[in-house]
Amino acid sequence: MPKLSTAKGLREIQLADNIFSALAHPTRRQILLSVHYRGVCNAGEIASRFDCSWPTTSRHLSHLVKAELLWVQSSGRERIYRANTRLIQSVLQQWTQYFE
Amino acid sequence: MPKLSTAKGLREIQLADNIFSALAHPTRRQILLSVHYRGVCNAGEIASRFDCSWPTTSRHLSHLVKAELLWVQSSGRERIYRANTRLIQSVLQQWTQYFE
């Protein structure tokens, strides 16, 4: 378990905080899965797959980016998203282990 | 991945929703770990370990119970909590696998 008393522990806690709050919304979980399975997606592709408006999806995307669960990259006027699969897995695995 | 079109899938989605929203709060994650490591805890023991008021902790507890991450059992005037380690692990593992 991370310790509040070390810089590393603090960062880990902050990370967990962002990640679990990002995963708390069903649409965000879906976005994450969807981007993961497709490998790469631009904002429009993602937005088109969900019921909510594009701006709303856009905010979900920035939430996920802030949590470092997604990476963005600009390409012309498009924004390319990719899932940070390694982080997602490592955090989930880590927390699985806490309960072993 | 669970499907919205089947009863089982729907239940799984609902489960994930409760679980991830329960895990979204740092205090609730701490409670969960704390109860897990101690094996069994009554409400007072748990409440005493956190900064927030007992009623606030109590609400966190019911949130966790609703998500089935904790089990409660009454014993006299005490309420005994236990972590549903199996569920926690299976959900986290499941989601880890989605990203494999």
Place this chain on the structure above:
DNA sequence: TATATATTTAGCGTATTGGCTAAATATATA
């Protein structure tokens, strides 16, 4: 350069969350 396209940001309104204190409930003890 003017316009179209891709996307985010701003701003607003409502719903939910999470904190608190006080009150209620249930059980144990004197």
Place this chain on the structure above:
DNA sequence: TATATATTTAGCCAATACGCTAAATATATA
């Protein structure tokens, strides 16, 4: 039975979350 103890529930309030539409920004195309 009256009181003390353990705990939850009720009710209030401020902050946050999340939906929307309209506006802003950045890049591509005519």
